[in-house]
Amino acid sequence: EVQLVESGGGLVQPGGSLRLSCAASGFTVSSNYMSWVRQAPGKGLEWVSLIYRGDSTNYADSVKGRFTISRDNSKNILYLQMNSLRAEDTAVYYCAKIMIRGVNENWGRGTLVTVSS
Amino acid sequence: DIQMTQSPSSVSASVGGRVTITCRASQDISTSLAWYQQKPGKAPKLLIYAASTLQSGVPSRFSGSGSGTDFTLTISSLQPEDFATYYCQQANSFPLTFGGGTQVEIK
Numbered sequence: 001e002v003q004l005v006e007s008g009g010g011l012v013q014p015g016g017s018l019r020l021s022c023a024a025s026g027f028t029v030s031s032n033y034m035s036w037v038r039q040a041p042g043k044g045l046e047w048v049s050l051i052y053r054g055d056s057t058n059y060a061d062s063v064k065g066r067f068t069i070s071r072d073n074s075k076n077i078l079y080l081q082m083n084s085l086r087a088e089d090t091a092v093y094y095c096a097k098i099m100i101r102g103v104n105e106n107w108g109r110g111t112l113v114t115v116s117s
Numbered sequence: 118d119i120q121m122t123q124s125p126s127s128v129s130a131s132v133g134g135r136v137t138i139t140c141r142a143s144q145d146i147s148t149s150l151a152w153y154q155q156k157p158g159k160a161p162k163l164l165i166y167a168a169s170t171l172q173s174g175v176p177s178r179f180s181g182s183g184s185g186t187d188f189t190l191t192i193s194s195l196q197p198e199d200f201a202t203y204y205c206q207q208a209n210s211f212p213l214t215f216g217g218g219t220q221v222e223i224k
Contacts, residue, residue: 035213044217044218045153045161045215045218046215047213050213060212094161099163100166101209102149102213103163103166103206104151104161104163105172106163107160107161107162
């Protein structure tokens with residue numbers, strides 16, 4: 001059974017950093033495309049980043065240059081390093097396993113990131 | 118970027134009723150469209166991909182259609198567990214983009 005469990009969220013000051021983790025089970029992260037999607041409180045869904053089976057990555061313009069997606073194949077974990085955080089980055093962050101062409105098939109429960117002073 | 122416009126933003130319907138949600142892309146995305154269901158406090162759930170392919174385990178009362186720029190999600194006979202917010206998402210090109218969501222409420 002595919003399972004995704006996010007962790008690492010919390011309260012951080014503007015300009016600060018946070019690293020989110022997404023522990024995967026039931027499949028191999030290295031063999032799949034993986035993504036991060038976020039949802040600000042009371043708002044809709046926003047795609048953040050995607051990592052291909054190789055090391056290629058893609059980012060939304062709103063996070064490009066500040067966020068880095070990566071994975072640890074030995075631990076089967078997906079990461080999102082978030083730097084220079086802004087208030088508008090406040091959201092629940094979900095990791096997802098991509099099925100085909102950007103379709104998010106399986107989702108974790110999410111982890112809340114709050115950027116506030 | 119491809120803009121995805123959903124309508125209506127909310128709809129009220131009765132149990133057993135039929136609901137149709139539309140999603141319009143700002144440019145041709147062929148059939149690279151997915152639909153998701155999200156309940157309060159929960160993660161989204163994939164319902165349909167490639168515009169009309171039902172995800173495994175999703176009830177057949179859900180159906181999707183369309184290609185190019187215009188798409189629809191239809192729930193043929195609403196069940197109590199279907200009251201939720203529905204999102205479309207284009208998977209044709211980056212950045213991946215979602216519609217604004219349609220909240221399906223009980224009448």
